[in-house]
Amino acid sequence: MLELSILGFLCDESLHGYELRKRVAALTGHVKPIADGTLYPAIKKMEASGLLTRELQSGPAAAPRHMLTLTAKGREHLKNRLSNPDDAFITDENRWFVLLAFLRHLKNADAQAAVLNRRLAFLTQPASFFYDRDRPLRAADFDDPFRKGLMTIATATSRTELKWLRETLAELTA
Amino acid sequence: MLELSILGFLCDESLHGYELRKRVAALTGHVKPIADGTLYPAIKKMEASGLLTRELQSGPAAAPRHMLTLTAKGREHLKNRLSNPDDAFITDENRWFVLLAFLRHLKNADAQAAVLNRRLAFLTQPASFFYDRDRPLRAADFDDPFRKGLMTIATATSRTELKWLRETLAELTA
DNA sequence: TTTCGATACCTCGGGACCGAGGTATCTCGC
DNA sequence: GCGAGATACCTCGGTCCCGAGGTATCGAAA
Structure with a gap:
């Protein structure tokens, strides 16, 4: 890092x-x-x-x-x-941000797109923070305002990033 | 952690x-x-x-x-x-999420609000990822789509969390 | 039937990073 | 002209965590 x-x-x-x-x-x-x-x-x-x-x-x-x-x-x-990049640079937001900060040094647009695609794949795979047996729990499953917030924030932020990823990938491959 | x-x-x-x-x-x-x-x-x-x-x-x-x-x-x-919590639990999103996941164990609403207020203070202090001399750079300052994205995503996510923090703090102190 | 995968626990060497300390020079206020 | 603070670099002990290994039992598939 x-x-x-x-x-x-x-x-x-x-x-x-x-x-x-x-x-x-x-x-x-x-x-x-x-x-x-x-x-x-x-x-x-x-x-x-x-x-x-x-x-x-x-x-x-x-x-x-x-x-x-x-x-x-x-x-x-x-x-x-x-x-x-190691998987940790794709999955850990702190590391991912560092990677993003310098990705322009990779002059090749295909190579840049490949990295963004790895992040896209990570963000689109279904995952929750909590499970009941094998059922992933959602924000609505909690009374607890903190866990509710945790889920809400996580969902919202990943949506924002997904939007940017798709737009940027479209530009890169154009 | x-x-x-x-x-x-x-x-x-x-x-x-x-x-x-x-x-x-x-x-x-x-x-x-x-x-x-x-x-x-x-x-x-x-x-x-x-x-x-x-x-x-x-x-x-x-x-x-x-x-x-x-x-x-x-x-x-x-x-x-x-x-x-140590500062790292307020500033590092990974740790912060863990803290949020268990904050309900703190039965006292004032104590819970105090923790949320620390996070609020952290998120509202002005900071950028890049500076030109002492001037903080913004998304619009970059041609680079990756740094632009980095800034855009960071701003959007912190806005979402700020909204939730303020709402939840209002409920907790009500 | 035997092998594979899941369950369940454990050790040890090593890497990344911290934090508290140290050294030395320059500038500016008082 | 003296101390404080900024600049600039360095070391060492310790902590957290990883990863690659090991042990053992059970059930199901081949």
């Missing part, structure tokens, strides 16, 4: 760690704030595996910045991740 | 591990499937800290079942968790 964000942001332009941290925080930080102790080791690991390079810049800033640049291998890796 | 699900399901009725696993899978499994290797150690840990008791049942099933029952301490713990 974090790795994908880093790859995605660096694909647009070289950034130093601190700026990267701010962008990642804007994208996913409201859900779960990103910690220093998570970001910097991730960068190191990616540098070690040749996905990015680091260049020391003694600019006007307080501390020397490490300018981070994606390598060709890093770009390749990003495209792979975007084309063949 | 898993602990809250276990507490919540067991608060209604005693269950054995396997049945618990199915219910947890229905509630959060579509996002991220729950693994045996996660559930059983969690149960053991909760047993060790006195939140639940275990009773061996040699019923008609293939393997002997461990019937799990919440203790008074477990019930207390659940109410504490529901009343004073």
Whole structure:
């Protein structure tokens, strides 16, 4: 998840760690704030595996910045991740949103459509949060206003996304 | 997250591990499937800290079942968790949904309203996923259909939930 | 009849991430 | 001219959870 964000942001332009941290925080930080102790080791690991390079810049800033640049291998890796995302990136809304944020880096419209189709398949498969034996329960089955709300919200949000998915898929395949 | 699900399901009725696993899978499994290797150690840990008791049942099933029952301490713990959830349970939609699923166990309408108000405060604070310097970017700022969609979906879903939150808060405080 | 799938529980190694700590420099207010 | 806060990077221990494995019993199909 974090790795994908880093790859995605660096694909647009070289950034130093601190700026990267701010962008990642804007994208996913409201859900779960990103910690220093998570970001910097991730960068190191990616540098070690040749996905990015680091260049020391003694600019006007307080501390020397490490300018981070994606390598060709890093770009390749990003495209792979975007084309063949793990299931968790399709099913977990947080991860899915990160994927969406960078899907434009996949220049190929067919590849983009394939990813949207996976999400479409996931959202259209019937599923509930609660079952009585094998019968899926619906919002109307609950007296409880909270479970009712949970179901209502989930249904409404998936409807909104389905509409967008179908429209966008139509444009992509046109 | 898993602990809250276990507490919540067991608060209604005693269950054995396997049945618990199915219910947890229905509630959060579509996002991220729950693994045996996660559930059983969690149960053991909760047993060790006195939140639940275990009773061996040699019923008609293939393997002997461990019937799990919440203790008074477990019930207390659940109410504490529901009343004073960590920020992550307010901001992360996955966790928030789990919280909503069991909020009825909090018998006190004021306490329930307090939790909904925290979510309301989170959803109404202005935030974007992307910024240009300090200016938050909106859906219309993007050519990219994916980022456009991301913003559109996020706005629509939060609007739906806000509507429900305000309605339910009105009922709770009536 | 034997094998397969479902039921039911368990362990262990490892990965991702957190959080609390540390270091150092620059700028701005007081 | 001194402290506070922002900038910028780093480490280490710990927690949560996964995934791949293992054990054992039962019923139904082949």
